[in-house]
Amino acid sequence: MRILLAEDEMDLNDILTMKLSDAGYSVDSCLDGEEALLYLSSAAYDVVILDIMMPKRDGISVLETMRKKGMNTPVLFLTARDAIEDRVRGLDAGANDYLVKP
DSSP, rough: OOOEEEEEHHHHHHEEEHHHHHHTTEEEEESSSSHHHHHHSSOOEEEEEEEESSSSSOOOHHHHHHHHHHOOOOOOEEEEOHHHHHHHHHHHTTEEEEEOOO
C-alpha cells in the first residue's frame, strides 16, 4: 500500500513516516500543501493523510483540488483543529475520515 503523508510538523512527519514504513507501507512524505499536490500529480496513492494547517496551501485546499481533478483516493485528515465546524468542513470537502491530534 502506498501512502502520501502531508504534515508540516517535522518531528511528527518523521515519526509517522517511520512507523508506517516499519509496518510495511510505502510512504512518501512532504511538509506543505504545494508539495503534496506535486506528489499527487506524479504518482498514484492508496491513501492520503493530510494535515489541515500547512504552509503554502492548506489541507482543505489540497483535498478540494484533488476532488476537482477527479482523484478519488481516500483521504484522512490528521489535524489539531478540533472544532465541530472544522470536522464538518473537512468531511464536506470530501475527506473519508477526520482524526484530531492528541
